[in-house]
Amino acid sequence: APNLPGFRDSGPVRRGNQAAEHVQHDVYGQVVLGVAQSFFDHRLLAQPGIAEFEQLEPVGERAFAVYDTPDAGIWEFRTIAHVHTSSAIMCWAACDRLSRIAVRLELDNRAAYWRERADIIHATILEKAWSADVGAFTAAFGGTDLDASVLLMAEIGFLPAGDPRYVATVEAVDRDLRMGNHVYRYKVEDDFGKPKTAFTACTFWFIDALYRVGRVEEAREIFESVLASRNHVGLLSEDVDPETGELWGNFPQTYCMVGIINSAALLSKPWAAVT
Template identity: 90%
Template sequence: MSLDLGVIGNGTIAGLINSRGDYQWFCLPRFDGQPVFNQLLGGNGTFNVWMEGLAKRSQTYDRNTAILRTRMESEDGAIVEIVDFAPRFEHKGRMFRPASIVRRFEVIAGSPQLRISMRPETDWGGRQLRPIRGVNHVRFVDDEFAFRVTTDAPVSYILSETTFILDRDTTFILGADESLTDSPGVIARDWEERTRQYWAKWARGLAVPFEWQEEVIRAAITLKLCVFEETGGIVAALTTSIPEHEGSSRNWDYRYCWIRDAYFTVTALNRLSGMGTLEHYMRWVRNIVAHSKGGHIQPVYGIGLEADLSEDMAPHLPGFRGMGPVRRGNQAAEHVQHDVYGQVLLGVAQSFFDRRLLSQPGIAEFEQLEPVGERAFAVYDTPDAGIWEFRTIAHVHTSSAIMCWAACDRLARIAESLGLEARQKYWSERASIIHATILEKAWNPEIGAFTAAFGGEDLDASVLLMAEIGFLPASDERYIGTVNAVDRDLREGNHVYRYKVEDDFGKPKTAFTACTFWFIDALYRVGRVDEARAMFESVLSARNHVGLLSEDVDPETGELWGNYPQTYCMVGIINSAALLSKPWAAVT
């Protein structure tokens, strides 16, 4: 079991597939739903493919799309390609993105012999869904759950898991428990071509850097797959409970919307001119702010704005490589994390300035956001769980204070753009007070760096973001000193740790790849450009076979750990490539 997995999706559902054509993870009816295919966490919910005499296999995406192609070749030269995708395209004036997946088998050469097993589960591996066969379909049902798989393959072979010769192209469509309007092959071909056109058109509209275009496009498409389009929420990853390192018990459910992850995702796609995500996200954030009524904002919500994400264990799943526990829900929703106030403002600030948006926010939206700034100013110098969500540790975290400064600073800028002189002065004064406090209490002259917490001695890579958001210029000697300290104490080879002190679960044993990208960007900003480029290339080489990254990497082995695919990391690819690339004007 590994994280060498391709990802398909459409903004409603997503699936993870290995290079043998096996579904490792697929939830219904949305990202955070029941994992009906759950082998990734040791379950028996399968949609698997076995090929007689399998000798070679490979997996790629069709160019600039989310259409995944798995190629399998047997010892006797028979070749089959499996095309997997989730339909997504414009239809009758709106986006068609059903909770459906399509799987097509194309015979390329010879007479491939296949066995296809389909045993979906529910209750988090607690029981198998009951199959009810039809002439050309199988209904999988439970007391409160049902979906249908329609196919032009022999249904008897599928249900009995009999090996058969695939002598023609074959299609499976998994979706709602209702009849199709045409044959599965005809529908699948139509959906595939329209989905291909959608992704190609979307990728064509991205303002990519000259260098690393394929890497950036793949990262952008993957980020798009992590947006639950119905509400605008953006999940941190598509999985739960992949441990941060072997036997760590650092197993978390990431299928929810962290405000900070969403902020990073929105800004990265904005950088590429993917403006639609910002408009969806603005609606999601406005709902959160309205619900908070000027008070506490949770760091994480459900994709449908659910506030209660009560965490418990799934007893029937042993976990990734047997390394439980498997968690569903996330206790972080109960945490106090002050950085969220800055991330709310940072995430939506561009919408007040960007004239390309179809709906431009104005004074009413600004006034709705002001209570977020008031909350930031009230709590910026009080303890919280911090960006890394410590469960039993509370400090006045520097990164949280910096984000509270950002909340007040962005409100001042927005007020100025709206011609609200008194409000601009008001928020500028508050930003100045926070700024001065951070410089006084977070800078440690003995270490020569900004520390993780006020009055502390430990380092935290998250403080590197202060230059990106404008808290200090990268030329400031204190920022340069912080970069040097992180280089000295948190870097191992070409990977960077979040921190190296003990937390609730001991010392971290894997590097946090988002921090590596933050450090690469910091190197560029302080003028160490060649070193930044070399490090960026090294991190790109850690991606899996389809160009994706999980949350963590083992610096010694290069193995991927943590939930997958991780939006932080896809953001890092986009941001670092944009900084480091040669400009188009220099090469055209």
């Protein structure tokens, strides 16, 4: 819409949502992860069973078929296609959870089938996404750039938080993507130029990662700082200007509110410790 200048002349103003055209392979893992817990939660009046598992298997097949092929990634790049590490990790999650569900349902052959596929993806990621030169898991296979989304690998169980490669990745994000108490998604130029604002969901992922690697007080300090960035009714936007603290981007941002909940749960004392 060339006749509209955009907020503070920050155009171009676009109509519609081009994301509908993007290929994002992480969605297959998101689907399976979103359903998987229901197979294990005995509180449900009616738990899913073999029929529901069989409906999920085509999602896993698709994940295995595309895990090592280029996509737009979690950030919906418009003109950048790589084999994004975060997408591959989520494809692994789809196959991993299908194997676990099959074990729960006592489907031994299907459990072995999906475990084999999960192991293949796992080995490929360890080989192609880890960079000894960078000292971290990188944004894409064979790349050198960092992306905060790889921090999620400990949360979903791809690697234990104590793995030296994960610890090194947290340290690399701390060194290169953190500014003050805010974390960028990445620092490389994208379709709109070099990023100027930090992505608050990534800050929460970093807080959680710090907690998991034992840097609890640092995690708490950053968490409290982010809470102070909320507006007068406690809401956060998608982005924040690290220099001014001004909120930018989509508002309010659900990612951020979920981040508050997850980080608060990690940083809170367990009930057993409350006297």
